[in-house]
Amino acid sequence: MAKEATEVEIIKVLKEGGFVSGQSLSSRLGISRTAVWKHIKALKKMGYGIAASPSKGYMLDTQGLPFNGVEVASVLDTEVIGKEVHFFDDLGSTNLKAFELGRTGAPEGTVVIADAQSAGKGRIGRRWESPPGMNLYTSIILRPPVPPQAAQNLTFLAAVAVAGAIEGYCGPPEVKWPNDILIEGKKVAGILMEMDSELDRIHFVVAGIGININMEEASMPEGIRDIATSVRTRSGKAVDRARLAGALYSGMEKWYKVYLKDGFAPIRDAWKRYFRAEGKSIKVVSFSSATAGICAGIDDDGALLLRTPAGKVERVISGDVLSARNEAG
Ligand code: BT5
Numbered sequence: 001m002a003k004e005a006t007e008v009e010i011i012k013v014l015k016e017g018g019f020v021s022g023q024s025l026s027s028r029l030g031i032s033r034t035a036v037w038k039h040i041k042a043l044k045k046m047g048y049g050i051a052a053s054p055s056k057g058y059m060l061d062t063q064g065l066p067f068n069g070v071e072v073a074s075v076l077d078t079e080v081i082g083k084e085v086h087f088f089d090d091l092g093s094t095n096l097k098a099f100e101l102g103r104t105g106a107p108e109g110t111v112v113i114a115d116a117q118s119a120g121k122g123r124i125g126r127r128w129e130s131p132p133g134m135n136l137y138t139s140i141i142l143r144p145p146v147p148p149q150a151a152q153n154l155t156f157l158a159a160v161a162v163a164g165a166i167e168g169y170c171g172p173p174e175v176k177w178p179n180d181i182l183i184e185g186k187k188v189a190g191i192l193m194e195m196d197s198e199l200d201r202i203h204f205v206v207a208g209i210g211i212n213i214n215m216e217e218a219s220m221p222e223g224i225r226d227i228a229t230s231v232r233t234r235s236g237k238a239v240d241r242a243r244l245a246g247a248l249y250s251g252m253e254k255w256y257k258v259y260l261k262d263g264f265a266p267i268r269d270a271w272k273r274y275f276r277a278e279g280k281s282i283k284v285v286s287f288s289s290a291t292a293g294i295c296a297g298i299d300d301d302g303a304l305l306l307r308t309p310a311g312k313v314e315r316v317i318s319g320d321v322l323s324a325r326n327e328a329g
Pocket of ligand 1: 092093094095096117119120121122123124126127128129130136137138139179180187188189190191192208209210211212224227228229
């Protein structure tokens with residue numbers, strides 16, 4: 001990000017509104033007027049609409065903002081998450097890129113964002129559809145000082161951050177154990193946690209998050225049309241992707257601080273606020289087995305509790321909740 005730090009600062013100043021003179025930018029940023037002009041030229045190339053007047057200076061078109069690393073960095077209000085922003089128009093998978101960066105020492109809070117992914121990953125080899133120009137595909141590197149067994153906690157933490165960010169646009173979504181975010185029963189976001197660790201020590205965790213933001217039914221890949229939705233579909237309004245990304249990173253940072261200070265319990269409580277399957281009839285499929293029962297909530301470490309027809313409560317630590325239907329309904 002360092003190489004674009006000046007562009008980010010210029011955009012922040014221009015977002016204050018109106019025309020800003022070259023002289024004023026030059027003194028506020030401590031760079032020459034020629035340097036200001038060069039950075040403005042670079043920003044225009046990135047897709048910013050910037051009007052230039054010889055007498056008044058520069059003015060930003062705040063209606064047609066592009067989606068890129070500068071834009072995301074300019075809306076961030078975080079200290080750790082987004083410390084480095086790596087933005088790509090097209091990537092195989094942001095999780096893979098984050099892994100590469102993590103292995104070469106990228107600091108905690110580094111984020112990778114892609115406008116499109118050609119090989120977006122779901123869990124267990126599944127695919128995450130990632131068309132360009134409409135959604136958010138991002139991965140966040142964390143280096144939590146907890147044992148590898150606790151890494152699963154971070155899936156819940158990410159889910160709470162995603163749900164909170166979406167909630168600001170279209171009301172509270174539902175979380176589906178372990179990693180889905182739903183609106184009216186359809187998937188609006190998914191989370192893929194991966195980690196690089198030794199048996200007893202985490203090197204880093206990559207929190208991969210895909211949020212369908214402006215993807216509408218007509219632009220959805222056919223395979224997911226019946227099961228997916230988006231923030232825009234629900235809210236009826238186009239959403240500024242950089243702002244939603246900013247809200248997500250703020251939420252991640254807030255809950256990560258809570259987690260490091262107070263552990264999993266407050267994360268679990270926040271997650272349960274979005275969890276609606278408790279008391280309902282569900283079926284959990286993991287590997288080759290399927291178990292049906294009544295959802296009895298989640299336990300202290302996030303395992304799903306399933307009351308079987310025999311009355312026994314089973315702990316499920318991995319799998320997919322296949323069907324969830326209200327017993328009463
Ligand atoms: C997930 O897997 O839900 C995790 C998705 C994580 C995606 C992010 S994007 C940024 C980062 N980089 C990556 O490469 N991945 C992460 P899972 O629970 O296995 O769900 C996958 C299933 O969701 C697929 O088999 C489809 O049925 C469905 N699906 C695929 N794309 C979708 C989309 N865009 N919206 C809703 N559902 C989708």
